[in-house]
Amino acid sequence: MSARHSPSSARRGPFRPEQLVPARARIEARALARAFRGVDGLVAAGFCAAIFWVQAQRSGDALLAVNAAAALSAGVVALLTSLRALDAYVFARREPLPRHLLRVVAAFGAAATVVLAVNTIWPALPTSSSFPVLAFMGLVPLLTVLHTTWWNLIAQGRRQGRLTPNIVVVGATANAQHLIEAALRTGEVNVLGIFDDRLDRAPENLLGVPVLGDTSALIDHRVMPYVDRVVIAVTSTAQGRVRQLVDKLDVLPNPISLFVDVGRDADRDAAISRIADAALTELSGAEIDARKAFIKRLQDLVVGIGGLIVAAPVMAIVAVAVRLDSPGPIFFRQRRLGFNNEEILVWKFRSMRHEMADAKAARQISANDDRVTRVGKFIRKTSLDELPQLFNVLRGEMSIVGPRPHAVGMKTGDIESAKLVEQYAHRHRMKPGVTGWAAINGSRGPVDTPQLVRDRVALDVDYIERQSFWLDLYIIVMTIPCLLGDRSTVR
Incomplete structure (x- = not known):
């Protein structure tokens, strides 16, 4: 790959806002x-x-x-x-x-x-x-x-980049140029970059929007947590090529659309302004419902604030116990994957010996793990170690209910867990949760075999497809009895 197309290039195009804001923080x-x-x-x-x-x-x-x-x-x-x-x-x-x-x-x-x-x-x-x-x-x-x-x-x-959706375009084509022209006219979307598998024929940029790499680079590119939608701009009549791209990009948590150029500026502008409608045809990705997202966020705030108030005395006792039990900080912070593969810093009460902490979860927890302290065994078994994640909820990085966040680079055996399931990133189409559908259905604790990883991902994707206010309420209500009745799970 040439230097000009390197995915690590820090080139900026005409759309880049003052600050890149994660997709989860976008306001409609x-x-x-x-x-x-x-x-x-x-x-x-x-x-x-x-x-x-x-x-x-x-x-x-x-x-x-x-x-x-x-x-x-x-x-x-x-x-x-x-x-x-x-x-x-x-x-x-x-x-x-x-x-x-x-x-x-x-x-x-x-x-x-x-x-x-x-x-x-x-x-x-x-x-x-x-x-x-x-x-x-x-x-x-x-x-x-x-x-x-x-x-x-x-x-x-x-x-600040909070109101305008960010997109990346696949295909440095005439269609892509028309899309960018419409975006420049209307200002309704920010086109952060272009990815094209034919880099030897692709220009360095289209109307100032940089070509950042091929589609393989797109999958792991650092700009993707800030991207609301991936738009395929190859010719729609090239059905084989479109299907090939959709299959390849389906591993992404980001929604994917096809830009169908109908040839008139007014229609192109309308396609941009409606970004998921009219000339932008939905191909894949989680259904976006602003009303459901608002209700879920409201639920998070109400339950999160209420939970902090109720749990404050317990958290104070746990904090003192952790401090007295072993040397080291009270809290353990770990980088985990959130919505759209965004890296977030998740807070927990420290349950392991400080000098043996494993930030990347290269070694998952096991029975009688020598790294876990005496207090750590109790707070892990009762999930009291997870209570500080209520602060992540209030910050908007997590939700009360959702797929549990996994550590960046977490391994199952000697293999990175994310590589064991092709649709692993689909669990990042929603904010991670303090509790979740998988947790109350037996998938709690380590996922130290490939089958456990597949089971966890299947339950998480099932939840994302079915998510509703009432399902979330059911999961919240069922979490405590599930924890109290769980004596066998390694934590």
């Missing part, structure tokens, strides 16, 4: 926009209620207050409808703040017309006060401040 811009719309609605409704109260207190006339409430309520509904209709929650990448605020002002214009109309024709009173119209205009500075804040949050999130 549409979810943020829905949150902004909700806050706008609450602020407008609260303002309407406050004006109703002021009018009732000032006039002492219930009918006049009802008149104001009707006009303002209609205005709030019209305002929120107009904001959405005028794309005030789209936050186009290249739209400057003044133009965005013009949309807000235009929405106010439409809403103020509705307030005036309702205030004029409302039948509760023969004459109408101008108070509702003037009061409604008090929302203008409030919504202007809010939308200035929203615009800046979106801009900052994009600069």
